[in-house]
Amino acid sequence: MKNILFAILIYLTNFSYTYALSITSKVTDEANIPLTGVSITSATEYVTTTNNGTFTLKLKTQDIYQLTIEKKGFYKSIHTFSYSEINDSQGQLTPIVLVKKQQDRVMLAFAGDTMMTRRYYQPYFNHPTLLHTESLLADSKNIVRAMKPYLEIADFTSVNLETTIAEQVMDSRADKSINFVSHPKTLSALKWAGVDYVTLGNNHIYDFQQQGLEQTFKYLDSSDIAYSGAGLNSKDAIQPHIERINNQLFAFSGFVGWPGTSKSTEVATHSQGGATLGNLNNLLESLNLAAKNQASAIIQYHGSQEY
Numbered sequence: 001m002k003n004i005l006f007a008i009l010i011y012l013t014n015f016s017y018t019y020a021l022s023i024t025s026k027v028t029d030e031a032n033i034p035l036t037g038v039s040i041t042s043a044t045e046y047v048t049t050t051n052n053g054t055f056t057l058k059l060k061t062q063d064i065y066q067l068t069i070e071k072k073g074f075y076k077s078i079h080t081f082s083y084s085e086i087n088d089s090q091g092q093l094t095p096i097v098l099v100k101k102q103q104d105r106v107m108l109a110f111a112g113d114t115m116m117t118r119r120y121y122q123p124y125f126n127h128p129t130l131l132h133t134e135s136l137l138a139d140s141k142n143i144v145r146a147m148k149p150y151l152e153i154a155d156f157t158s159v160n161l162e163t164t165i166a167e168q169v170m171d172s173r174a175d176k177s178i179n180f181v182s183h184p185k186t187l188s189a190l191k192w193a194g195v196d197y198v199t200l201g202n203n204h205i206y207d208f209q210q211q212g213l214e215q216t217f218k219y220l221d222s223s224d225i226a227y228s229g230a231g232l233n234s235k236d237a238i239q240p241h242i243e244r245i246n247n248q249l250f251a252f253s254g255f256v257g258w259p260g261t262s263k264s265t266e267v268a269t270h271s272q273g274g275a276t277l278g279n280l281n282n283l284l285e286s287l288n289l290a291a292k293n294q295a296s297a298i299i300q301y302h303g304s305q306e307y
Helices: 002-018 083-088 133-144 185-193 209-221 280-292
Strands: 021-028 039-041 046-048 054-059 064-070 077-082 108-114 156-161 197-199 226-228 241-245 248-256 296-302
Touching: 021 064, 021 083, 046 054, 064 083, 077 083, 108 296, 133 185, 156 248, 156 296, 197 248, 226 241, 226 248, 248 280, 280 296
Parallel strands: 108 156, 156 197, 197 226, 248 296
Antiparallel strands: 021 054, 039 046, 039 064, 064 077, 241 248
16 A cells, blocks of 8 residues: 555656646737737647637746747747746746738848857866867857757848958967957858858957958858958948848948057958948948948947947
């Protein structure tokens, strides 16, 4: 009898552990109209919304929960929560809004400073090494793997490529305290993760001066990733990247907010390469170039206080 009770206790304990949380929410469109038949998927469970747009999802105990919300004709949405977030809200999530796909509607995604260098190879505080020379592509993909589901949802995704791209450190190092160089496999990983375009308008694109800039352009040109925001001279640097997305024309431009120091100027001039300086004249010129191409101007500006 004791063995039977012990077995029942183990079963009940395991059952309560298996489904420790219950999430309840509602899915609507942009007009707050409930959506029925929306798929809600977690790592282990799947439900669909009812006629009034609601759903309940029972989840196992884990540190992180990621929900994928999908319905045909709408942009997919991904929501990630910690255990404490769901537990503190008692499983009651705010309504989730799906954006409808329409003719001429475009979803753009933007991410910030991106590089795969220094601490990935030589981490601080006994953290694990993330990039190894014998497995660079696989390791680079692992770095962006968790972001891939978010980046690839959009029709067009941009990041700020704040690094020179080259196979190794070059001799033509700019006179500054930190110089970034990332392996070309970085671009392969970014493309795999859903990145379509990179802005080069930042203070590290000229870390290895003209040689580094030429190497970066060389690898970008063979990567199927578009770019703008830097050039071999100021006239070249200010040219936007023109892209037609879902019948809409866009002009993408990138700028850095300061010229660097007298020892290490990082911006393009009439006789030197570098990033496009984000002064008023250049910003207005960028808008004029977009207008001449009958394109919507998308400007990404790298500046303000560190961190």
